[in-house]
Amino acid sequence: MNNVKQLKFWNFGGMYYFYFMIWALIFAFLPFWLNKTAQLDTSVSGLVFSAMAITALVLEPIYGVIQDKLGLKKYLFGFVVLCLLFIGPFVQFAFIPLLQINAIFGAIVGGAYLSLCLNGGVGVVEAYIERSTRENNYEYGHVRLFGSLAGGTAAFIGGIMFVKNPYSIFWACTISAIILGVLLWTLRVKKEDKTTDQASETTEEEETPVTKENIINVFKNRSFWGFCIMMIGIATMFDVFDQQFPNYFASFFNDSSRGELVFSRIASVQVFLEAGFMILAPWFINKIGAKNGLILAGIVLFIRVIGSAFFTEIWMLATWRLLAAIEMPLMLVSIMKYITSVFDVRLSATVYMLGFNFAKQIGISIFSVVMGYLYNLVGFQQGYVVLSFIILAFVIIGAMIMRSEKHTTDNTKNLTAA
Template structure:
């Protein structure tokens, strides 16, 4: 945990905190906003999330190679921050009137813009910070725990804000973007940033030659890449699909929907605080068991949670099942980055992340958000969760069979 003592570590921790505060506010309270003030049903709400994913499907394959060429330059990161800065005014003066005039058009415009901030933009944030962790020699997983702390804080404070004024949630995002702008500006680039130097987990300089077309294409000839994509669809994609409508499912157990939303925000706060504690120890655990094993554990816990929710009919058990997510995310967040930097060329880390994690995840979300939105309407939550659990099992098992192990080597896969 030596990275906790480094000054630059706290700056990147702040970047994670305020970015993922925005992320948590959107994904916790947007379903309520879509159902309440916007007046959408689950199918139209699913269209919003599908468009967010489809937008990222276009953006991430572009952002990945660009960020690899930029190295530690901040241009794309600034772009994402500027998009977030306008969320407050857009939700109040543009999105809500547009949805009132035409729900489908409003869903498309809203989803496309949010993809710049979140589903597409998150790849820029994660790839930049992971590369920085190697350049500045601090542990990525320790800085990433600030994202968990942000999630807990945003859920708790957001629940209070939502109960008093639903529109204040989106203005809080604008405030977070302003802080992000300041934090990123004060980060000083290392002397070798123009060369895009990256470092391995021991702090040693990695290869610095320009990336050739053949090296870039070699990613798509690697079976581990395709196995990684399938496992991500079965785990990270399905995690988000599960979460999209879960707040409404949880609130359905309460006679007062507002009380259910407030209580759920408290549960999420506890979950993410536990998640942050797990993040402290997760890098050491993944170094011991291997990143592939960590990803399989992540998928297994998600399968248990989704399957369990198909049979649970009491609030206390539903709360307990939700808190299991505190174990899931640390396994995923640390394992994804360690698997990429151990099995693939580190110079291509942003490209592999945005294609293998980001793009694969968004393909899955584009397909399954709308599909599961229809299933919730047609089958009800309990039967839809049985179907979702089966999909998780198939994708995770098939993906894991294709992926090579990272436990004994960090050399570039051939």
């Protein structure tokens, strides 16, 4: 790897690192903040996450089409970074006053704003960096591991920060956004040298504009709908389960602050293990296939959720939490490989944002509220039993509808380009 290419690799990695530092800080500690600082019950907390999901539903189709038309241009990514810059001031000076005026109104506004940066914005970040790394012949999973490293760092330092000052989490997000903005501004994406066939294929792809017909034909591909169902079963339920699991875990401690700190340590170990699996995931998924990788991720999630319902010793819950270190790399790498092998790569951002993020947010907007009420009604343990079987149903149905990429002919693969 020459010096220029090596520098670019670290630039991509740095962008992943600081974006997912923000992501991990908020999603790991927002449940604690909503419960302890904002003093919201689980149903209103669920409304915050639902508002984030519903806002993303509006944003994702727009973001996807815009990013596919922009290609390697950075304008939309820059807008997401601009929103990230104001997380600290928003939470410190606006969120609590809005909740005090009206809890439901405040939850909706707060969730909608955070979605600009996270639930909606993550699709822009992932799609842009995946396209850029593919253009420069990097393995997506190897660059994406920086996001896992960020998650480990955030979990380790976040627990200390949150106990000392709950608002410091969000100001750390603002500082990370400043660094992310600098990395994005300095990034120069250049096409690497390719073989004659690769260069010809790339030129043809770039010179063929994305049309409305291309986008409409995505919806005619049965694999797209199977993929959406699979994403609800895996990605949606992953987030729904994790939204309030920190509060469930902390409830086993006499001192909730102690529980929060221990959870942050466990989460830190989990995401560092995740980074290690991320290195191996591309090789493993290439061996078993992207569709099988998604099915396996769904099985691991099912085991993790149902195990958390029955294994209620602290050390057992901690061990079960670490299964996420296997699940996340399987899911993330399989998603990107499935999209680029089954669908027209010109539409990778659209398929990613609609098939992954849009479907995921539909699920979150529904199941965050449903599970929030269910936790109140029957408790976490019974709620987790129900959730585990919902996961299993979605994974089975999605797998039955999706085509395996190895059985996808060139004509099927390019249905979206018809």
